Amino acid sequence: MSTTSTQPANSRSRVITASLVGTTIEFYDFYAYATAAVLVFPVLFFPSSDPTASLLASFAVFGAAMVARPIGAVIFGHFGDKYGRKATLVASLLTMGIATFLIGCLPTINQIGFWAPALLLVLRLAQGFALGGEWSGAALVATENAPAGKRAWYGTFPQLGAPLGFIIANGLFLLINFAMPADDPSQKSDAFLEWGWRVPFWFSAVMVIVGLWVRLKLVESDAFKKAEAKGTIRKLPVLEAFRTYWWQMILGTFLMLATYVLFYLMTNFTLTFGTKPQTLPEGGDPATFVPGQGFAYTDFVIMQIIGVVFFGIFTMVAGPLADRFGRRKTLIWVTSAIVLFGLTFSFFLMPRENPVGEGTYWMTLAFLIIGFTLMGLTFGPMGALLPELFPTNVRYTGSAIAYNVSSILGAALAPIIALALLSTGGGNPWLVGIYLSAMAVLTLIAALLMRETKDSDYTGDAGEASASHPAP
Template sequence: MSTAVKPANPRSRVILASLVGTTIEFYDFYAYATAAVLVFPVLFFPSDNDTASLLASFAVFGAAMVARPIGAMVFGHFGDKYGRKATLVASLLTMGIATFIIGLLPTFQQIGWVAPLLLLVLRLAQGFALGGEWSGAALVATENAPKGKRAWYGSFPQLGAPLGFIIANFIFLGINWALPHGENPSMQSEAFLAWGWRIPFLFSAVMVIIGLWVRLKLVESDTFKRAEQKGVIRKMPLVTVFRHHWKQLILGTFIMLATYVLFYLMTNFTLSYGTKAADLDTASAAAQAAAEATGKAFDPAVFAAQFYPGLGFGYTDFVLMQIIGVVFFGVFTLLSGPVADAIGRRKLLLWVTGAIIVFGLTFNVFLMPQLDPQFTGALTQAFLVFGFMLMGITFGPMGAMLPELFPTNVRYSGSAIAYNVSSILGAAIAPLIALKLWEIAGGEPWLVGLYLSSMGVLTFIALILTPETKDRDYDDDLGLAAAVEL
């Protein structure tokens, strides 16, 4: 009588552990991203130039991307040397604590330049934590996946991105609804600026407790245990991955590039562009009201010289439009997994990257104000739905493809470094480049779209140079071939 081997972790626990952690991590990340547009330019980076304040806020937002590869190397080292479980718990705690403390920070008006400095330090801590989170969650999912379903299981940690976005923004919308505010599209009411913005950051503590409870119930995967038994665990996995797998690191970095640029354009840039007033009079009135609420001086002539138009949606309306788009992001993230298992990761990603290149050329078609406001709304919603659909299709297979580029003994380090170095090239600078290109084009978004298309071309080339990873056997790919004890 044969006895089936029981998996190290029940499948439901694997899915939940990989999903809940990334949902919390991305929730924390999006809470900051939303505040970076709505709150931090006023409370932490005040100046007479609204664009300069927004750029400073985005710069601190992007600073976390610089910390992510450092987190990838540190957490990757411990994840490849000692196992995935403890590393995942540590990354979740780091992110949660940093986010909670952001909710307690005094502002520039209270302690001066120390406030943005503290915000920068905590933002770097967020990035450091996220650098180790994604890869560990992807490995928990794929190393425990049944045969032929790695991309399907790998899509669950990816689902944390749209879920985190929806939860964070619904909380911000709830605060907006509950607190008194005028018609200002930036939602800069006195109550919101005084204390309401802190609630989403403080709420993260509740979510972290739930995530820890789930992750502490995990045990190490059979794949990692076999690597330990075979004696292929490296003393310095970081050295091994750079010495023997540098080509995979470069290819993995560029494979993720278009995904990152698309994502941050669809979230940060579109929020800035969509909620910026479409005409000077409306923008001037809103800016003057915000200046009076915060005690800042307002010069109409200076503002007029710096003004460039957006779509003129209210904050609540536009975020609801984004959330509709993100629902498609989540649905297509899950759908992409079985497709990638059936036809291969590379083939699916080549098709969707080609579509992203074309999509970038349509920005002026979808994102220009129309004579009929309803037509503008319909085109913008179509743009968001289509963009987030592409995001789901390209993001879903990454949970399987990047880990599959590397053997077990350096899989955490390799996939984490590739994923997070790409975050610098495709996410840290994307909001800054987009804002500058938007300004250069006189308020039109066509240069921003061209930027996305050019990044898509680089990803397309990397995919052509990368072999298909669908049939790679984790049991035969423990890292024996390239192991030199250090």
Template sequence: MTTTIPTKAPLNSPARVITASLVGTTIEFYDFYVYATAAVLVFPQLFFPVGNDTTALLASFAVFGAAMVARPIGAIVFGHLGDRRGRKTTLVISLLTMGVATFVIGLLPTYNNVGVLAPVLLLLLRLTQGFAIGGEWSGAALVATENAPAGKRAWYGTFPQLGAPLGFIIANGLFLVINFTLPHPTDPLLKSEAFLTWGWRIPFLFSSVMVIIGLWVRLKLVESEAFTMAERKGAIRKLPLSATFRHHTREVVLGTFIMLATYVLFYLMTSFTLTYGTKAQDANPGGLGISYTHFVLMQILGVVFFGFFTLLSGPLADAIGRRRLLIWVTAVIIVFGVSFPIWLTVRPDAMFTGAMTQAFLVLGFTLMGMTFGPMGAILPELFPTNVRYTGSAIAYNVSSILGAALAPIIAVALWARAGGSTWLVGVYLAAAGVLTLISLILSHETKDTDYSAVSVDDELAALVEDEAASAGI
């Protein structure tokens, strides 16, 4: 049962809301991408030297995926804090946790220094990263959408989403500069000794500078009026997790699978394509044989389209509805997955292969922007104010296990099984798209959802109604 509590105009200015939601997620995604890039470039050699390149890469991706397992735990903890204590405090704690974990990774000894303790420490810090980001995204999305003007929630919700492409560009751009400054003397496909010794640590240590900036911005936030009114009326739940699953299990399940194709597409376009694109053609399994520098530049160009279409998706979702837009985009993602071998086939003409790969990256990241942008609105809109942080965080982060945690591992395994072909990887993406499409069809449009509604039981509903009547509301 729900009751509607009128809200006043947001206390935070639009500039403050946009900056706080954008800066924080940019830092969080930067930290995550720094690890994702290192998982391909250096961690297989420095932390998992098992003697087999594919096995080492799978071990590195397994630790990468382990963070996704920790994300639902972070969603529960930070969701509880966010729905009980407010969005602002929770966002500050999650940002600090993520920043400290990333900084310490930059100080870790390698396998040659301390043996098996090195990958164990890396795993623990990776789990800490996952725990922190489990609470970051939902808080940023709520800060943006709960302070949005009427009719512009999806538009405001795209700004925390924009942190993903910005974080990617900053993280990979920094790796690119370091790799360019410390080139391998004979082979551009290899990393130099200086890069493997200390160069890879710089992006992790640089995280501390970005965290300080993010904290300064977020500490200036004022709690959203939607939350403070729910708190004032006694609608805050003691156990938001229990209330979420008691009354909103269907929304959690639907939200999880609505996000699935987005996660699979994203990690295929970033981690897997970096692996496949830079792997030598005569390796087993073989890749495209493009140098790391060139391929990252190609990815960054694609991510520019990711950012542009993330912003474009907001006004579209506000105009035609989140569900309708996502149904069409998901259908195109399914077709895109089936067409993988057309784009990612090694051909004798290197120029043609490069052009097709660039077109593939642009199209894939364009679809990523169109599907990722509306998620900042649709997932929070599935839940009422007093369980919104918990519900959206659980849906978002459980989906990370099904999509992001498994995507790089499954993709590498399917790539190896197909003897270097990517057709099975494309089928995997298409299958995820089908599950998302079914979930969207089973869901309802959230465009006109009353964002001031709170979930309450009958006794609390009567109390709220009596208090509202006494106050003349």
């Protein structure tokens, strides 16, 4: 084998920047919606006499995007495995950016009635469709261009886009909220509800331009070029993936499950629970009211951002750990810790007589830091682990389907299940923690069943074994 054939097709800085910038933008767009789903969409798009019903409707549209993600995985995976990673990544970024910008332009239900939530749903589905193809492409750009022995380390750069996107999106919402204060800190100002919430969605257009500039400079990886040269590129990669690598897709789906549930509990659920008032609002129905911690929105988001800093740090820590000790062993230990963490929800988040007192503040902050630290440790290795389950000719499709089907089982259902369990528990979140532990047990079983992928022939395995089957 020639020396030149093993060299990365792109420079280190280009690989890191392209994988990091793109996923940061994609996750920023996704989180901008997630934040608005709690703050403004229940009021502007799903108004109801029952605040819980409005919030559930908003979360339902949030979860609908998860259903679109596997469709995006199949479509973008098809083009990524058949024609290359570069054009696919550009298309996913454009789709997400346009959908997000248009959400910021939507009229509300008071202006156009039913069409407002309907259009919001359509654009939300477009967001999910785009994200379905984004992550896998970015992970492949990073890992297919990684030096030997550093695949998990390089794979953490697209993963780092998640905490960075969260910090930028929520930081911008915070700045706007500070600039447009309401007389009542528990409420949003008229200016914020009229147009302030739209600014983060419009801002995504600037970020997309930067991301496109970086990604258009990419060239295809040697791994993909080898698959083309060997004639293993399939006419319909999705059929090849389901026919030959169905077990790897099932395994990958459950390997990601605890990661998704943990993340959406630490973001959406905690924001809802942390900012929900402790006392029954005037005119509210006691039968539907679930008490929370009563923190002001700005205070709680600052706490979340502190936690997400740990998310980012330990995402980067997880890569070298997985390169040194292996993906399987690292995931087994981290997932076991998540199982135990789920059993501590009552200890950290137990309703207290003084819900926003100093003791509650530090207990909640500790809870967020621990949860986001575990999130970084479990999310970081996935950028290498899921693609390593598949050969080059179906790597985009297989990893994308596993990653995004898991989003339905985990992310789409987690906020809704958590609210229902919180109501069942009378405001005590212990059942929510049990739910997390149960999902982590499923991931732990998958980790025990998987083979170690650390030393797999990532560049050389072009899918010759599957290519021996007749082309579909």
